[in-house]
Amino acid sequence: MTFEWDLVLTVARRELHDTVRARLLWIYAGAFGVLASALTLSGLAGNRLSGTGGYGRTAASLVALAQTMVPLMGLTLGALTLAGARERGALRFVLAHPVSRTEVLVGTFLGLAGGLFGAVAAGFGVAGLIGAVSGAPGSPMSLLALTGLAALLAVSMVAVGMAIGAGSVRSSSALGFSVLAWLLLVFAGDLGIMGTALATRMPVSALLFSVIANPVEAFRIAAVPTFGSSLDILGPAGSYAIDTLGPASGWLAAVVLVVWIVGPGWVGLRRFRRCDA
């Protein structure tokens, strides 16, 4: 069976169009933009009070915001897009055309990822604009790199969300599982690794592997060096990463994010091809 890119792009355009009109995306984008702006302003105010210059504090806050909000945005939107379309019957309508399920899934993924990328970029863009107008120190390149990594995180979370939604019959169950995945990746994963490391006296190399295998932590490891800070701030796993991997740790973390796009994408495709529309 042939894979036709023009059909993929047709589906992607349709999905992007629908994503941009989706109320949930606007709520997420608005909240992300407001919080990013507030963090930038508070970081600038803090710098003035303490007399310190530097962009590190603001950037660290933005990393913390992105690693919490971006996975929530990607997972829920990814899970809801296919499950919601199936529930409404829209998926049946599209799949009744001469288009393969692979083309529909890839097109949907590209359209949704594009919409989410726009939302994340807009949030960081507003924060960057406020920083620039207020005369904040720091290189625009570091904000751009941070935006790129956040977009990579967003896309990987869309892939995970779509893998959840690909086999879900109801959007409510897809939403429930996506929120569970968010809790596991953002909170429980971190706490679980800490608890396991203490209880099992986990070697630091295994600790690093456990940390970097989590896409949210991988984003943090890749993002910290972009604003000139050392991975030391991430604790023993960060120190070990510097000692063993050096500057490659950031690249390795970025590769992990790409793996988190391809892996769940493959799982999602298998589920989507097996499930009735």
Place this chain on the structure above:
Amino acid sequence: MIVTRGLTKRYGDFVALDSVDLRVSTGESVALWGPNGAGKTTVVRCILGLSSYDGQIEVAGMDAACQPKRVRSLIGHVPQELAFYNDQTVIEAADFSARLKRVDTDTLEATLELVGVTSHAYKPIGSLSGGLKQRLAIGLALLGNPPILLLDEPTSNLDAGSRESVVSLLHDLKSPERSMVLTSHHIEEIGLLADRVIVFETGRVVLECGPHELSERMGLRSWLHVRISAGTLDEAALALSARGIRAWPNRQGVLVEVPSQRKGDALRAFDDAGYPVVDFEVWR
């Protein structure tokens, strides 16, 4: 044009289709008839590749499981209801469908004209009436002039006026080059649109017959609500019962149960018994 052999669909332990063998020839219009859950829609979904199945489906000589895209390129599908976002305009929907079918978008206007929705081209689908939405669905199915139309209860959500207009449009679309498979509950539209009826019950084919034999072969019965002079309802009901016709008075008239193909007998019986019919409605 369409052949199924041993078509079987299971949902866990539930058998939705049980070894169904069908054959639809080129230019033939076949109705799938049966109660809810009989398996009619499942047949349509299997042909379109929307549901997995056991058995074999061949469309124009191609195995639907091996060449699903090519098979779908030969089919125009009309769903029960257009499942679009309501803010999408008619022309946007048509453009999307045309691109997926690789149909020249220059033909959109002619197709919208054919189904009578040209004047609504830039309106959101959500603002259209049920009848117009279904006309649009038929238009989208016709893009590319496919040799097969699969119509899944195309009038089930329409009022009587819209139903009549959609049935009339579908009747005009019948041609010797186009096969139609239609699922329906409405015996009147089957009579107008189908050349042959296949009756489903609990996932099995139980009968194949001509559309005008269906009522008799299935023993279908209709309910007529007959309005006569107000003071004579009880007497009229008794008089009809004495003639072997089941009848009950209600507040506004007399309710009569008759074989679906012999409604006229009941009306004649009222006249013969001396109770002239003022008006009547078919309730089922």
